[in-house]
Structures are given as structure tokens and as C-alpha cells.
Amino acid sequence: MDYKNTLLMPKTAFPMRGNLPNKEPIRQAEWEEKNLYQKSLKRTEDRPAFILHDGPPYANGDLHIGHALNKILKDFITRYKSMTGYYVPYVPGWDTHGLPIETALTKKKKINRKEMSVAEFRKLCAEYALEQVDNQRDQFKKLGIRGDWDNPYITLTKDYEAAQIKVFGEMAKKGYIYKGLKPVYWSPSSESALAEAEIEYYDKRSPSIYVAFEVTDGRGLLEAGDKIVIWTTTPWTIPANLGICIHPELEYVVVAVDGERYVVGQALLEMVAEELEWKDYQIVKTFTGEKADRIVARHPFYDRDSLVMLGNHVTTDAGTGCVHTAPGHGEDDFYVSKQYGIEVLCPVDEKGVFTEEAPGFTGLFYDKANKVITEKLEEVGALLKLQFITHSYPHDWRTKKPTIFRATAQWFASIKDFRQTILDEIKKVNWYPQWGETRLYNMVRDREDWCISRQRTWGVPIPVIYAEDQTPIITDETITHISNLFREHGSNIWFEWDAKDLLPEGFTSEHSPNGVFTKETDIMDVWFDSGSSHEAVLMGREDHYRPADIYLEGSDQYRGWFNSSLSTSVAVTGKAPYETVISHGFALDGEGRKMSKSLGNVIQPAKVQKQLGADILRLWVSSVDYQADVRISDDILKQISEAYRKIRNTIRFMLANLGDFNPSTDRIPYAELEEVDKYMLHRFKKLVTDVRHSYENYEFSPVFHQIHNFCAVDLSSFYLDFAKDILYIEAADNKRRRSIQTGYYEILTALVKLLTPIIPHTADEVWEYIPETEEESVQLTDIPNPEEMPDFQEIAEKWDHFMLVRDDVLKALEEARNEKVIGKSLEAKLIIMPKDGQTKQVLESIDELHQYLIVSEVDLVQKLDDGKKYTYVDVHVDKHPGEKCERCWVASHTVGEVSEHPTLCSRCATIVKENNLV
Missing domain, CATH: 1.10.730.20 (Isoleucyl-tRNA Synthetase; Domain 1)
Known part of the structure; x- marks a missing residue:
């Protein structure tokens, strides 16, 4: 039978098979049709709000694995919170201004900017950006990310730009915004100023030179003809040299070598002597830096002075202890020179080419000028040594090309004016991981000013009107008016309307007696765009949710969005825009290498979704320690x-x-x-x-x-x-x-x-x-x-102990299998001797013990001489002598006891008979 x-x-x-690549799109369509996101909000509308504010990805190109990691992590949190007592609206966003979109149009789309007006080009930028938003939105939705996809925030929208102008105005009102001449990171490849957040460091091969500056007025300390030795890896800045900085508290020495007298820092003497191959040298004088203040040297090849100045930024980490100072090309140089009344000299234009202010080098690109300037130094006898080194050097994060420091007139946010408040707010935030607090704290602690102007086209205009005498006009009245105009018309009107039409009706200024006004042509740093989202989004929607519960982004955003959001929020409100900051690492390949097309190790989210399914990618995100690189x-x-x-x-x-x-x-x-x-x-x-x-x-x-x-x-x-x-x-x-x-x-x-x-x-x-x-x-x-x-805590101890005993029994069964005593465990009969009172009590109290051990029979004995010895029990495994029941496969002595069912054990025969199963 x-x-x-x-x-x-x-x-x-x-x-059994998920068939995820085919089923997920169908299910996502069902979610959209059923409007599950809105239903989840409706279900929880009476609960406390929990806001994870989305840091906007840049709207350009397909998603990479870092995008997927970021958005999936956010989705974990918003979904979980929605299912544990919170009302969780999630508004995704996009960053849409900046150079990459300009470049995409001019290079990929072959748009000729010179054939159209600024406003026309900006309209094309906006169209392109919105196309990218649609593309990325579709890819995010395919990863199962739930949110208000029909109403995202986009930094190019009228409402967003109007809110950003409001943030700028509030900061200006408090005196935090100013225009000034100062060295900033400058990208010749982008022809624009850059913020620190837009700098990446890559190795660069540079000339390393030691140069002698001859003293002309030693002020009784040094002799005319003594030579102060500087070291630099940027020979191209020598034409801009106006001074030499030394540290007031460091010891300096005058060294006699081969009939010449050189000045270097005492702590660096041995290293310099080795580099310059000074075989026999003699220290003829020692002095502290403060005594050399305002000694005058001569520029190596120009007929002008190079003033010795005191600066606390001078270190003995490298070089000579005497620092070449060009106030137009270095931040420390700028501040020290300013204290000494030295005007800025910046003989390099926006393309990185020398101007007429650098005679002999006019028209040369700064990097190519390195060789020519070095040759000039050698010609005049000032070059002591030239070699080449490879070192970490700042690059434009978009073009990947080297940057320079260049003094230009820029708009700045004076972080130092409210820096202490920022530092205090940092301490109030919850940081995951904890080191994020220290990282951002140290960045802010050392920060002076934030350069917020860019010499580009595609971005939010700096809303400043100039009077006839070039006095900037930034008032509550003008800012409110411009903000309202942007809200109604969009920021393109800045490039379409005349300056007077952007001012309130009837506006007059004592600085413009003839009623003539002009507009600022620079745009705002894109970090100011995204950094204003706390005003445009958290405070711009129906419910006001500032501060957000969480900001979650990659670890590069400590210098980016975390930083700019904190700066603008503290400036406007005195408070951080977030209560918790979470950062994640970068996605690497299986060997820990950065992904690149050249290595062929790029994993694309869309490809994973199509081959394996979004849930597999999501499960991968859940499996990694995301706070480190993954x-x-x-x-x-x-x-x-x-x-x-x-x-x-x-x-x-x-x-x-x-x-x-x-x-x-x-x-x-x-x-x-x-x-x-x-x-x-x-x-x-x-x-x-x-x-x-x-x-x-x-x-x-x-x-x-x-x-x-x-x-x-x-x-x-x-x-x-x-x-x-x-x-x-x-x-x-x-x-x-x-x-x-x-x-x-x-x-x-x-x-x-x-x-x-x-x-x-x-x-x-x-x-x-x-x-x-x-x-x-x-x-x-x-x-x-x-x-x-x-x-059910009262039974936990008993069954926890049973599970430990079970581990012993499983070892015994495995050994018996290996020894060919049994095949499957149901062939086994176990004789078990408990080794302690608790084990004995537990095993004796469990009915049908053999079922839980998946064997056919278990005998408990007081003594067992030939059993395998384990932690809690000794165990002897035999092959069960009974026959195998055809129905339950358990070996039993009772097989055949019921004559109507001769191949069944008595248990199965009873079940079959009593339930009329045959």
C-alpha cells in the first residue's frame, strides 16, 4: 500500500525562486498604483514626525554604487521608523547647478555658448538637469526606495532659489557676508574660484628648488650680502614674491660655506646642508627670529625688496625655516603681508597665464613657466639646487586638474565671526561614527572664511546690485524683493532684466545720484545651494521640521554638505540643522581598490538589479559595516x-x-x-x-x-x-x-x-x-x-541547556556517520548518560526526546562504559535494530504490530486507522 x-x-x-529582476518592477508598479507611500503617511499621521533630510545627489549621469549604498541606507531608516511609531515623510532631492552640467552641454551636446545669451544657455542647462533628475529618479525607484518622488526638491526651482536668497540675505544682514581681495583656491581649468569642499588631493610631480635671497639691509644683525635660503615646490610663484617669513621664536643661524654666508633655521641645518652638499660649513652667528624682523633682502631677478616678516605659520617640518612669501598666492602669505602693509601682487590671470605684472614671463601658463623661472634663477646665481619630488597636491574635484592659490576679489562668508557657535553646536549633535564630531570640529576650528562666489554661468546669482560708485547694495528691502522675484519668475531674470528693474519700485541710493545700477555677475558656490536646503526644504514644506532628525551621507560630506548646511544654519538660526549625522564609507571592489573603468571593476546598480534584483543589492548593503569603506x-x-x-x-x-x-x-x-x-x-x-x-x-x-x-x-x-x-x-x-x-x-x-x-x-x-x-x-x-x-523566560534555562546537550549528541552522530555505524540519523538508537544533575533533570523532563534529536530511540542510563565522552553527556550510538516504518521512516520495534498495516509502526498505524486516511 x-x-x-x-x-x-x-x-x-x-x-522557491525569487525571480526578482522580473517581479520587482511589477511590484513597484503596484506600490505606485496603490499609492503605498501616501498610505503609510496617512496611517501614521497622528504619530511624532521623524525626518531624514536627503542630501541631494548631483543630477548628472547614471547612478553609481555609492548612490545606491547611500539611498538604500536611508530607505532602511525611513521604512523602519515608519513601522515603529513615527510619521516619516521622505523628500528626495537633487543638486542641479554647477560646472559639470555646463561641461556636459558644451562637450557632450556640442552646444556653442558664444552663439547664445547667458539666459538662453542657462535654460538649456536647466532642461538638461531636469532630464538627469528624471533618469536618476527612475533608477532610484527601481532600487525600491520609497519617498515623495512626485514632489522632490530640486535646487533650480523657483521656490528653492528664493529660499536660498533669503539665507544669503539673513547672513548679510548679520554682517557675515563681505567682498574682499584674498587668495583662494583657483582652478585655471574651470576659470573659477573653488571652496575647500571642491578640492581633492592627488600626487603631482613638482620641481623642488632652494633659492638664495641676498640681504641689502641687515639692520645690524646680518651683513649686506648674506643670503637667506628659501625652499619651494612652486617656482612659478617667485615673480610674485614680496617677502620672507620666519618664526619669531625659532633659532636661526648664519652659516659660512665656500666664502658665502647663508641664513637657515637651526633645526633644519643638517638637512639643508645635506641637500645642498655643504661639506665644510661653520656657524658664525645664532639669533632668534624676532630679532630679524623687517630685515630687507632683494628679489632674485626683479629690482624690488623682499621684506623679512614674522609669522607663526612657519614650521620646521620641512624646508629651511625661511618661507618664501607671495601674498597673492597663499593664505598665510596674504595675512602676514597685510599686517606689514604690503599690497597684494597677483600676476596670474583667470586662465593661469602670467600677466604683464611678471616681466619676462608674460603669456606663459604658470606650470610651463616653472622651467623658465628656474632657468632665470640659475642665470642670476640664486638657484642653489633643483630636483623633482612627487607630493600630494590640490586638484579641482571636477576637472581633476591642479589648482593654484590666486588673489581675486570674491564674496566671502566670514565663518570666524560665528565659528564658536558652530563649534558649540557640533558638540550637541549625535555622530555615527563618533569620530565624525572630531573631524568636522577640527575643520571648522581652523576655518576663517568661506569663498562663496564662482565665476560661472549656471547657478544662483549673488543678489548684489552695485551703485554708481560700486558700493554693494544689500538691504532687507532689496533681498526680499529679489527673493520674491525669483519665487515668481526664477533666477534667469537676473540675466534677462536690467539692474534697475531688479530693485524695488522707486528705489534710490545716495551712491547712485544718476540712478545708474549694475549687477554682480558671479554666482554662488553650489555648496551654498545645497547648504540652504534646511531653509528651502525643512522649513519650506507644509510642516516645519528644522532641525532634521538625521543627515546621512558619505564621509566626504564632512567638508561638503554637512559643513555648508551647518554653517548656513548656524548663521541664520544659531542652531545646527540636524540632531544626528551618520556617514558611510566608499564602495570598493572585492580587493579593496577604488572602482574605475580602466580597471574594469565597476559594479553598476542597474546591472545588479537587472541580473540579481534590487533586494539582493539591498541585502548586500545590510551586510556590510557601512561606516567604513565597503x-x-x-x-x-x-x-x-x-x-x-x-x-x-x-x-x-x-x-x-x-x-x-x-x-x-x-x-x-x-x-x-x-x-x-x-x-x-x-x-x-x-x-x-x-x-x-x-x-x-x-x-x-x-x-x-x-x-x-x-x-x-x-x-x-x-x-x-x-x-x-x-x-x-x-x-x-x-x-x-x-x-x-x-x-x-x-x-x-x-x-x-x-x-x-x-x-x-x-x-x-x-x-x-x-x-x-x-x-x-x-x-x-x-x-x-x-x-x-x-x-516564556521560565522555560528558557531548561531548553537552553537542552540545546547545549544537543550539540554533544550531534557530534556523536556525526562521528558515527563517519565510522559507517549509521547513515541517516533516523537509523540511530542513542544511549545517553547525563554527566550532571541538571542535564539528567532536563533530559528526563522532555517527552519524545528522540524527536528533538531526530533519531529513532533514546535510552537514558546511569552509567555508560563504552560511550563517546562530551561536555554534558556520554553517548553511545547504535544502528537501531527495529524495522523502518514506511510512513514516518522511524526505525521501530512496533513495525507490523497492526496486521492491517504490516509496514507501519504502531504510531502511524493508529493515526491512519483513527483518521480513516486509507
């Missing part, structure tokens, strides 16, 4: 896919064994559950506690590992495994069977909720197969609160 049909085998339509490769994604399959198959097994379970009628009350089911619910409650704790601390890697481990160990290796002998074999309404199904049901429904923030596509799919779920999506439910879950 075939008894297969008498078994209650698992049945489910839930597919690795991704095909092999790593393959491992993640295996983990996904384990989780999915565990869920599928539970679903399949709930095929005949009706929660309304079949659920066993908690108090009446079997002990093992209570124990598994206890174990699961601990999982919920741990997972929620990890989520609350924004630690997603523990969430992944805790859930994966629970599925693999607690469920698959134990609860789902031993239960087959009950779920398949017993009658449908058997209480032990319904008890296990109750445990499965409780664990499954809660487990899916725990997984929803991480793999929402799969979670929603599972939700559709769980019996009697009322909500249309698991996203519209709450993650269980462990405090509201049943507590």
Missing part, C-alpha cells in the same frame, strides 16, 4: 544571493507547513503551547529585541547577521527540522501539530516585518501568502514590540 497520500506534506504556491564584487554578491536563498527557503518551508492552518480557528493559546514552541517564541523574542536595538542604533549589519543566523540555526537546523516528524505524520488537528503551526505563524508574520525595511519586495510577496493578513501590504504594519510579546 502507498501511504504517501496519508502524509500532510507541505504545500505552497510561494515560489567592498562589492560578483563573488560577494553571489554569497549574498546564497544568504537570500537561505532566508527565502526558510520562509517558504514555514509557509508550506501553514497550508492547512487557519489562525482564527487553529491557533493554540500561548499558555497551552508545547514547551518547545514556547521556547522558540522566547528565542524569537530575543531576536526581535536584538534586531530592533540594531535598527535603533543604525547598525544594519547585525540585523542581517542576526536574522540570517536565526533562519539557518534556530529554524532550519532545529525547529523546522525536528518538526517534520510531527507536521507530516500526525493528524491535521493534532494538538502538537497545531502548536508548532502556531509557533511558525507567530514567527513568520513577525519575521517578515523585521525584514521589510531591508528586502521590501520579497517581504510584500511573502505577506500575500501568509493566511489571514488584513493589511494590503506588510509596509502598512508595525514591527512587533518585544515588550508586548509573550514571555
